[in-house]
Amino acid sequence: MLTLEKVCAGYGRMRILHDVDLTLGEGEIVALVGANGAGKTTTLRSICGQLKPSSGTITFNGSPTTGSRPDQLVREGLVHVPEDRALFGTLTVEENLRMGAWTRTSEQAEKSLAEVYELFPVLADRRRQIAQTFSGGQQQMLAIARALMAGPKLLMLDEPSTGLSPKLTWTMLDAVRSIRDTGVAVLLVEQNAKQALAIADRAYVLESGATVLQGTGRELANDGRVRKAYLGL
Numbered sequence: 326m327l328t329l330e331k332v333c334a335g336y337g338r339m340r341i342l343h344d345v346d347l348t349l350g351e352g353e354i355v356a357l358v359g360a361n362g363a364g365k366t367t368t369l370r371s372i373c374g375q376l377k378p379s380s381g382t383i384t385f386n387g388s389p390t391t392g393s394r395p396d397q398l399v400r401e402g403l404v405h406v407p408e409d410r411a412l413f414g415t416l417t418v419e420e421n422l423r424m425g426a427w428t429r430t431s432e433q434a435e436k437s438l439a440e441v442y443e444l445f446p447v448l449a450d451r452r453r454q455i456a457q458t459f460s461g462g463q464q465q466m467l468a469i470a471r472a473l474m475a476g477p478k479l480l481m482l483d484e485p486s487t488g489l490s491p492k493l494t495w496t497m498l499d500a501v502r503s504i505r506d507t508g509v510a511v512l513l514v515e516q517n518a519k520q521a522l523a524i525a526d527r528a529y530v531l532e533s534g535a536t537v538l539q540g541t542g543r544e545l546a547n548d549g550r551v552r553k554a555y556l557g558l
């Protein structure tokens with residue numbers, strides 16, 4: 326579904342990604358873990374069309390994404406939840422959700438709305454609440470739910486555990502698993518390697534802008550280098 330081959334990208338003359346290779350298949354949760362500044366967010370920006378790679382290829386559903394704008398990629402099913410969540414703070418939960426359905430017909434939007442309310446009952450209970458009055462965990466749920474309103478084939482989540490307690494992080498990751506089980510593939514970027522590897526089907530470790538290790542979530546969680554560098558063991 327998604328392939329990155331030797332992707333190099335950066336900001337101005339500063340190159341951040343060096344020959345990043347990554348694949349993601351249908352219905353998979355793939356985690357991209359790495360330290361602060363390793364280039365995880367830059368990888369997501371390159372995939373979603375915000376940043377144009379200087380070389381290498383990115384293919385989504387068999388077509389190269391190079392030159393496509395983020396809004397065109399959303400229409401093709403590639404939807405990104407940025408780390409800052411980018412909610413419309415003064416709008417209600419339901420207004421935020423409906424904004425996420427800008428590519429869809431009203432029938433599709435109603436169907437997705439019912440599905441996200443089923444997945445996140447707390448949002449259904451508070452559908453008229455103003456988004457900025459939500460806690461960090463609820464805002465993260467809302468950001469993910471709004472992305473689902475676009476009907477993604479691939480959902481890219483940038484550090485969804487930011488600002489969440491470990492307990493709330495597990496609740497959120499359980500929801501990510503449920504999303505995967507509905508057939509949506511997930512690319513999960515996390516500094517919190519322990520929890521990300523626990524739910525990932527496969528994972529990559531990014532160091533200084535290069536993918537240095539890959540394996541199943543379990544393989545990497547048991548890898549000595551990962552345990553020492555990222556799990557504090």
Ligand code: ATP
Nearest residue numbers: 336339341359360361362363364365366367368516
């Ligand atoms: P974090 O967990 O801190 O978000 P990350 O692995 O996602 O880390 P990136 O955000 O991709 O890392 O940052 C990689 C490098 O690129 C860092 O050195 C960062 O300072 C730099 N960088 C990120 N965004 C920009 C930008 N808009 N302009 C210039 N440099 C940037």
